[in-house]
Amino acid sequence: MRPLLAAAAGLLALAAALGAALWSAGDRARHLAVPVLRDPSAPRGAPSALEELAPCRARERVRVGSRVTAILPASDGALWIGTFDAGLHRAGRAGTPREVGGALGRERFANDLAEQEERVFAATQGGLVVLSLDGRRTNLLVPGTAVTALARMGGRLYAGTARGLLRVTPDGAEPLPVQGPEGRPIRVSALAASGSLLWMGTADGAFSVPVADVESGGPAIARWQPLVFGEPPAETDVVTALVPFGDGVLAGTDDGGLVRLSPDGGVSAVRFADPRANEVNPLAAAPWGAGALFGTQGGGLLHATFDGGLLRVGRPRGWTIPQISALRPSPGGLLAGAADGRVLEVECDPGDLLPARAGRS
């Protein structure tokens, strides 16, 4: 009888302690975790090795005082450079870069650049700055709103923000009623136009919507493709960059490598043995030949292409710049921005970037 009473008293004491702990924790108790002896999580899949590609030649063109986040070769031959925290810079055909636009506060934190209707649009954390081609500021759209990405499609310019999608002109920005399947707003981190679809990257997977639906004027529901469910799935849902690829897009992620997304809902991820190569810098992606290029946070420059239905990814042999923070094709080749403020002219033959086994004997 005594052991039974002792056990009952022990349980009562445990219950009282539990009650007191819950009382003191209040609503926070709902967020507590269950301790488990063994982690039930599945181990990560086997990573892939990066293929070794033909070397590329990189030459410094200009240098600015901060990490390069966006590059735009403008139609007048000038080179525009957006920086992480030092505003916008413009370099003439052969000149040194000078700061333009008079950016203040969070406008100095640039994310993306695009040219439309003889204006340069700078997506910044403090709004969308509109400038003339010679560098004069002409307008500020959505002041105070972080504009994360820009994409041109069908002669129109779209901007992504944490509050959704905008259609922009030099004179104004129009919010577009595009939502996710559950009616949630889409917090855009990257944009790409591919085929008839406008693709939006977010921290919660990717969304796509026919641009005809966007332009219809009515509410449009975007298709949601979480990256974490696929064949194989990605280890993250955070999209940092998007680039057209085949009939869909290729997404760069924060630490899960690259993910191919097709319009039929297909998701296929590839993760690399070099962990730094899995970390694609925000918006550091560009179409290149039949493939795409990505800049990473420590894994250098990656080139992805299709080979017999398989995604193959490689790195130029001897590449020495680990952090590539911006990429943009230019009439003369490829422009790459580095974390140390350099803008590089990179000479790579798109054909040379194909893996040797893929097409060249």
Add this chain to the structure above:
Amino acid sequence: MLRSSSRLVIAFSLAAGVLAAALLSTLGGGGGEGAALASPPDAGSAAPPVEVRPSRVKPGDPEIRVPAEPSLASVRVELPFESGPREAVLDPESRSFVLRFLVPPGWPDGAYRARVLLAYQDGRTGERTASIRVDTQPAAVAVLSATGAARPGDPLVVRMKPAVPFQALARAVGAPGGAASAARSAMEVKEILVRAPWGEVARARMEGPIGAWEAELHVPRWSRAGAARLEIVASDAAGNASRRSYDVTLGAPLLSGWTVAAGAGLLAGLLAGMAVALQRRPLAPLAPVPVRPS
């Protein structure tokens, strides 16, 4: 359905977990979910709160913000991963001093202090700290229950809680920023997605007093009875994701497709037989029914 012994283990684990986490929470000194930390104000000066957005980061580009009070002339920030202080810029739109910064790739998980140096118009100076939590570890997920006997056409509800393995708690001891912070990071969940083999993806919601995450799937009518494997992915505020699978048994429908087909065939045969029999032998007139007077 879970066996009763499993339920008992989970219930006990939950109780122990609540106790352990409450203890850790007490040790860690609070700081609610997603709250940015700020140091207590200096004596004698108004204390602008220091904010870090987002509060938990992978190596990325968060911002430190300090409200731009009229008396404040400049703000410099000493980050734990850089050698010298950096000047925050005055943002007229948000009326705050803002510093955009990067956590270097490969920086270890933990809570770090950034020194925020304030210079006032009248020459006074002040100092605050801001906590930067670097978090690259996802939280695991424990499945509390699932309506495993769900029939085709019925909803299938999966109930889950974040799980913290003892190895993670052991690793938390000695982590930069303290065990409590590391333990909180290991158990924090922002979103849980569940994918069924028929392609449906459900987003779980936190429900009830114990904060169970519930996801409701809908078993298609064409689904076959038997084992089905669910994919569960949990993400935290920093975007770290963990993955696990969970097997459920879908029960047979009340009438399976074959049963319905066989039944329909039998019924059709019966009706046909009756029709043939009726044609061959006409019905006899009904005999009068005797009625007994009450």
